[in-house]
Amino acid sequence: MNTGHHADDGPAAHDDGRDDRDVPGDRDRGDGRDIRDDRDRGDDHDGRDVPGDLGGLDGDAASPLLRLFEGHRLTPVQRRIAHCLAQHAAEAPFLSSIEVAELAGVSQPSVTRFAMALGYSGYPGLRRRFRELGVRPGREQDGAGRNGEDARASATPVFRQPVPQQPVVQTPVPGDLDLGPDRATGAGGGYRRAVLAEIENLRALARSLDDPGPVAEAARLLAASRPLPVLGLRAAAAQAAGFAYFAAKVHPDVRPLHEAGSLLADRVEQAAAAGATALLCFALPRYPAELVDALRAARTAGLAVVTVAERRVPSLAGLSHVLLTAGVGTHLVFDTACAPMMLGRVLLEAMCDELPGAQARLEAFEASAAARGVFLID
Numbered sequence: 001m002n003t004g005h006h007a008d009d010g011p012a013a014h015d016d017g018r019d020d021r022d023v024p025g026d027r028d029r030g031d032g033r034d035i036r037d038d039r040d041r042g043d044d045h046d047g048r049d050v051p052g053d054l055g056g057l058d059g060d061a062a063s064p065l066l067r068l069f070e071g072h073r074l075t076p077v078q079r080r081i082a083h084c085l086a087q088h089a090a091e092a093p094f095l096s097s098i099e100v101a102e103l104a105g106v107s108q109p110s111v112t113r114f115a116m117a118l119g120y121s122g123y124p125g126l127r128r129r130f131r132e133l134g135v136r137p138g139r140e141q142d143g144a145g146r147n148g149e150d151a152r153a154s155a156t157p158v159f160r161q162p163v164p165q166q167p168v169v170q171t172p173v174p175g176d177l178d179l180g181p182d183r184a185t186g187a188g189g190g191y192r193r194a195v196l197a198e199i200e201n202l203r204a205l206a207r208s209l210d211d212p213g214p215v216a217e218a219a220r221l222l223a224a225s226r227p228l229p230v231l232g233l234r235a236a237a238a239q240a241a242g243f244a245y246f247a248a249k250v251h252p253d254v255r256p257l258h259e260a261g262s263l264l265a266d267r268v269e270q271a272a273a274a275g276a277t278a279l280l281c282f283a284l285p286r287y288p289a290e291l292v293d294a295l296r297a298a299r300t301a302g303l304a305v306v307t308v309a310e311r312r313v314p315s316l317a318g319l320s321h322v323l324l325t326a327g328v329g330t331h332l333v334f335d336t337a338c339a340p341m342m343l344g345r346v347l348l349e350a351m352c353d354e355l356p357g358a359q360a361r362l363e364a365f366e367a368s369a370a371a372r373g374v375f376l377i378d
Contacts (some may be wrong), residue, residue, distance in 0.1 A: 044356070064133040065089050066193070068288040069118070073285065078114045079333045080104050085130075086190065093130040097123040145331035193330035201327040201339040208325070209346065216282075218306040218322040221236040221352035229271040229303075233260055233291055239308070239337060243282070243344045249365050250358040258299055260290040265297040272301035280345070283309040283316055284328060295319040308343055 004372045069082045084104035085092045100123070103106040115126040209215065222228055228251055232240025237258045244256040255276075257267050267277065283291055292315050298305050299319055307320040310328045317323050326343040329336035352358045369375060 081114045198329040205339045221278040223354035229255045229279045231257040232282040235286045236284040240281040268297045277306040281307045291326045
């Protein structure tokens with residue numbers, strides 16, 4: 001959802017006596033704090049879970065905030081902030097940017113960049129939007145009749161020393177998977193929302209396959225290529241590796257490409273010189289700039305490009321002969337890519353119908369694996 005930009009996004013009036021302005025340190029510069037960059041850090045990201053992350057969301061309080069965050073492409077750090085705010089939805093309208101940063105385990109500048117990513121000039125404007133959503137916690141009531149200092153003192157333990165909660169065991173609701181993501185509430189609701197959203201991505205993929213033409217065209221191009229280079233960088237490397245692993249059982253020469261830089265163009269040119277006529281590319285957010293260079297190299301080398309992507313990115317679509325799309329899940333800190341993986345398997349299935357001798361190769365592998373005792377048999 002597009003929240004838009006509010007003209008009054010400057011410092012807000014504070015009814016709890018605190019100054020919530022973005023302090024001078026709330027910029028991309030050194031101020032003695034540990035500033036974590038919002039950009040994709042790949043394996044360098046520490047991957048820590050936000051304490052209690054989504055595990056005990058109050059659906060009534062969290063849902064408006066979750067809807068506010070939907071529709072925005074957020075970095076992993078920004079998602080941690082979003083999830084933390086949803087986890088503390090009842091307190092969110094009264095948290096300062098410093099408190100949000102401490103709760104989420106990020107820097108204060110990251111909180112400001114998060115607000116700007118949602119269309120606000122700073123965190124005060126976003127916090128004011130939280131209040132407009134009508135989430136009014138007991139914290140405000142607790143401060144009634146007291147000065148701001150007393151209200152802060154009484155409210156501090158709410159987020160600094162949360163009372164341990166007993167695990168809640170939920171009885172599955174018949175037909176629960178037919179509910180939309182917004183209907184998943186209670187303990188574990190955040191996790192369930194993520195799963196239900198991913199199921200929606202799979203359903204959308206299933207509907208798109210009512211027209212099998214694009215998949216069939218892609219399968220013909222890829223099956224005819226000897227060798228077959230399979231490209232995937234960063235987040236898409238796992239998708240490309242998984243496809244290449246299974247494709248090698250039925251295709252005579254599959255070449256995974258996952259290293260970026262000048263070596264990548266070398267590998268593409270070498271594959272073309274060896275006889276390749278097509279290249280399969282997996283492209284997932286956040287799309288690496290190097291990916292465009294690799295696809296340009298493939299086109300220059302005369303290869304037909306088949307791309308599996310989350311959506312029709314113009315820079316990728318313009319370099320692809322066939323572009324197949326499948327949505328990724330964005331409800332967790334890191335993207336989930338069940339639908340792109342499924343689309344890759346569907347494409348491989350279609351390739352098997354185009355590959356002469358595919359069944360014989362598969363049977364030969366199974367016989368060899370059995371003779372060598374490759375797999376355990378329970």
